[in-house]
Each structure stands twice: as structure tokens, then as C-alpha cells.
Amino acid sequence: MDQPVSRRNWLRAGALLTAGLTVNRSSFGSNLWNPVTANAQHEQRLVNEFARLGLAAPQIKARIAFNENPHGLSPKAKEAIVKAVDSGNRYAMFEGQELKKLIAAREGVKPEQVMLSAGSSELLTAMAVYFTGSAAKGKGGTILTSQFTYDDFLGCSKKFGAKIEAVPLTKEYRYDLATMKAKITPETKLVYICNPNNPTGTVLPASELVAFCKEVSAKIPVFVDEAYIDFLKPEDRPALPKLVAEGHNVFLTRTFSKIHGFAGLRLGYAIGPEKFLDELQDYSRGEWNPSVTTLKAGIASYQDDEWQNFCRTENDKARELLYKGLKDKGYEYVPSYANFVLFPIRMKTKQFEKEMFGNGVLTSTREYNAQPYCRVSIGTVDEMALFLDVFNKIV
CATH class of the missing domain: 3.90.1150.10 (Aspartate Aminotransferase, domain 1)
Known part of the structure; x- marks a missing residue:
């Protein structure tokens, strides 16, 4: 069951996510x-x-x-927004649960293993707080990643005291999984992978990534940012949600900002172990942030294959x-x-x-x-x- 979000927790989360943060890339x-x-x-x-x-x-x-x-948006999403206008004066109550059930059914996980947010960037910041900031048992630690990748989560983590160890890309501009595995030490707190990678656009072979996640997650968590995964055909995507369902310490984030065209509407989600997502709720407004109109549009767009x-x-x-x-x-x-x-x-x-x-x-x-x-x-x-x-x- 999702953890209730009180107004106090909501405000506390906002303070954690905004206190002392510099917006300057x-x-x-x-x-x-x-x-x-x-x-x-x-x-x-x-x-x-x-x-x-x-x-x-x-x-x-x-x-x-x-x-x-x-x-732009799916015609069905546009229609859903128009119909949802009259609900815009209300907080979203049940729409989020409906979307989570759709995602869970498609990905083979439980709804409790899905967490919604206003875009995936909010989730990246919340995870930085959780793993390396004030929420972490020991602040900082080392995040293991690639040298040329999406730096939102890494920048947040560094601000909270984490050390970033970045392994160079292969000559094909891919993550070097073998070298990354060899670099894991007792100080490594988390492995971060962006797949497809931004800004290179490259992908890891699905079987290699799944094998890596299985092996490494037995020691430390593996976080895979899948913002662009929808540009791969479903049959070509690594079966990472299956690893979550099997109990591996793997979690991933996705966004509607790309193929769904929701960059301005803001909608994203994480898939991960239920206990982890329950705890992450303390550091993100999460379920409360997407508007009722955005959620209804998301429900329509998600089903518009x-x-x-x-x-x-x-x-x-x-x-x-x-x-x-x-x-x-x-x-x-x-x-x-x-x-x-x-x-x-x-x-x-x-x-x-x-x-x-x-x-x-x-x-x-x-x-x-x-x-x-x-x-x-x-x-x-x-x-x-x-x-x-x-x-x-x-x-």
C-alpha cells in the first residue's frame, strides 16, 4: 500500500528538495x-x-x-485533456491509481512497485536525497557511472556530498559494463546507467544489461534511467521491470516527456522495489504533483500504441x-x-x-x-x- 502523504510530509519534502540548491548547469x-x-x-x-x-x-x-x-500529443490525449478541464478544480484522487495499474499490468509488476511524478526529474532529485543526501544513513558515498551521460541525478548527488566515479565510454560510445563492474568497491553506494544514453543515443545489448543488473544488484542498487526507452520497439527493450518483480535491487525511471510529448504537461514514473518506493515518498511530492488533467491525458496516451x-x-x-x-x-x-x-x-x-x-x-x-x-x-x-x-x- 502506498504511504500516505500528509501536508507536513509534503512540505518537508519540498524543503529537502529546494534548500540550498543552485539552478545552474x-x-x-x-x-x-x-x-x-x-x-x-x-x-x-x-x-x-x-x-x-x-x-x-x-x-x-x-x-x-x-x-x-x-x-505533439496523441489525439486521444488531447481529447482526454478537453474532457478533464471540468475536473481541473479538483485534486487528482483516483487517476494516479488507474495509471499505475495500467503500467503495472504492462510491465509485469505490482501497482505498489510503480510511483508517479511530475516528470522524471523530480524522481532523480528525490533519489539523490535518498541515496546521498540527508536521507542517507551515511551521506555521500560513491556513485559509479559513465563519463559522458545525463548529469541531472549525478549533479544532485554531488551536491549532497557524493563522489562521482565515471568510467570512460567504449569506442562505440556505450557504457563499459565490464570495467564498471571491476570498479565496484565497498564505498560504491549505487550504479547509475542511462539507457538509451543521453547525449550519445546509444543502447546496451538487452541481455548484457539484464545480466549486469542481476549480478551487481546482489551487492549494491542499480538505477537505470530509461527516459528514451519508448523509442525502442517493445521487443527490443531490456526486461528490467521483470527483475523488479523477481525481487532484485533494481529500479528505473521513465518519462512521458519524450515519445508521449508531455514535456510541458510533466508526467513520469519509477518502477522499483515496494519498500524503496515507500521510503522515497518522504523525499518527493510524487503522487500529488501531477495534475488531474495531466493524469487523464497520460492514461489515454499510455494506451494509444x-x-x-x-x-x-x-x-x-x-x-x-x-x-x-x-x-x-x-x-x-x-x-x-x-x-x-x-x-x-x-x-x-x-x-x-x-x-x-x-x-x-x-x-x-x-x-x-x-x-x-x-x-x-x-x-x-x-x-x-x-x-x-x-x-x-x-x-
Whole structure:
């Protein structure tokens, strides 16, 4: 049974999650950050740079920086939102339980092994508090992960005193599971894996990841961030929920922000051991945060397999167009299983962003081993064609 959330616990959780946290994304794992705020700051920085040069910011024709779904919501989700408007004056009471039952039935776990949240970022922060912050029996500890991965959870954990041990990627830009396993020490508190990985878009072979989780979770917890798992066909996804059902110390987070198009509506969930999720409730508003309208839309979208298949198919088409355009220009790329592609560029990151932005294309960059990269989100076919037109003009 889910742990009741009193108003006192709710406020306590809010204080834990906000006290002393700096919203400022800079170097790897250095500060806590809010993805939405960071995205807005990214765009505003470019606007400010144009203003400094005495230029008006261009109209954005392709916003392909934040891995959003360019096709929007499922028609069934839109219909559910319209119908739910009259319920918007009420707190969500039963809708969350309905969605949890749907998720549990599909994934082969109990509803008590599912926890909802307003997007998955809230869960990542709560887990950092739980494993390395004031909730932890011993603060800090070591989080074992990869060197080039999604840094939200890692940044939070570092802020709470954790040490981040990051193993370099393999030459295929994947997590090196064998090396990670060899790096586990008595000080290792948790293993963190993002699969498909952000920003590389790579995936681990399902059988290898399942075997790793089984073996390692007998010693320490394994946390797998599956924000982009829906871009894999169901038959290609690692059966990690099955490990939870079998009692392994494995937990995962997922989000509706990507293939479901809920980046602005905010809905996510965790799957994990029941005892762990019960305790995590103390450090997250969790079940209380998603609105009744979002939950009703989520229930409709979760069951709309046709729309998810459509989004996957369109994503594949646009990604293939990007691949061809990069190849034609003599650029290599990291083969992706998500809705973004990482590839090395031949100019400074900030200059590349500014040149693209000046032509109405908003994208993002980062560096790895001193090499500048562009991580471009997959938009519509027309948006990717525009990206390639501008790319060909500036490089």
C-alpha cells in the first residue's frame, strides 16, 4: 500500500528538495539544475548574444535542442485533456491509481512497485536525497557511472556530498559494463546507467544489461534511467521491470516527456522495489504533483500504441534523413536509438550554436575529450531538412 502523504510530509519534502540548491548547469555534475530552466537559459543566452551585437534575435523555425516530440500529443490525449478541464478544480484522487495499474499490468509488476511524478526529474532529485543526501544513513558515498551521460541525478548527488566515479565510454560510445563492474568497491553506494544514453543515443545489448543488473544488484542498487526507452520497439527493450518483480535491487525511471510529448504537461514514473518506493515518498511530492488533467491525458496516451508507433516511425524517417545529410558532407555520427543524434563538429561549440541560431535553428552542443559535438534533436522531416540546409551553409 502506498504511504500516505500528509501536508507536513509534503512540505518537508519540498524543503529537502529546494534548500540550498543552485539552478545552474555548468560542468559535469557540478551543480543541481532544473532542465526546464536550463533550456530557457540556453535560448536566452543566444538572444542576449545577438542583442550585444546589436542584432535582433531571429525567429526560431526549428527548435531541435531539447529532445521534445515535434508531433505533439496523441489525439486521444488531447481529447482526454478537453474532457478533464471540468475536473481541473479538483485534486487528482483516483487517476494516479488507474495509471499505475495500467503500467503495472504492462510491465509485469505490482501497482505498489510503480510511483508517479511530475516528470522524471523530480524522481532523480528525490533519489539523490535518498541515496546521498540527508536521507542517507551515511551521506555521500560513491556513485559509479559513465563519463559522458545525463548529469541531472549525478549533479544532485554531488551536491549532497557524493563522489562521482565515471568510467570512460567504449569506442562505440556505450557504457563499459565490464570495467564498471571491476570498479565496484565497498564505498560504491549505487550504479547509475542511462539507457538509451543521453547525449550519445546509444543502447546496451538487452541481455548484457539484464545480466549486469542481476549480478551487481546482489551487492549494491542499480538505477537505470530509461527516459528514451519508448523509442525502442517493445521487443527490443531490456526486461528490467521483470527483475523488479523477481525481487532484485533494481529500479528505473521513465518519462512521458519524450515519445508521449508531455514535456510541458510533466508526467513520469519509477518502477522499483515496494519498500524503496515507500521510503522515497518522504523525499518527493510524487503522487500529488501531477495534475488531474495531466493524469487523464497520460492514461489515454499510455494506451494509444498507434500514436507511439507513428512517432517512432516518423522519428526514424527524420533521423535517416539527417544521417544521409551528414554522410554527404563527410561527417561521422554516433548511431542513435533515441530522438537525437550526436556528432563531432569542426568549430567551437558556442560559435556553432550562434551560427545555427542566426539562421533560425536552435540546437545544442557539448564537449567530450576536448572534441566539440552537436547533439541535435530529431524534429519533423521538414525541420531536419532545414537543419541540413543551414548546416551545409555554415560548415
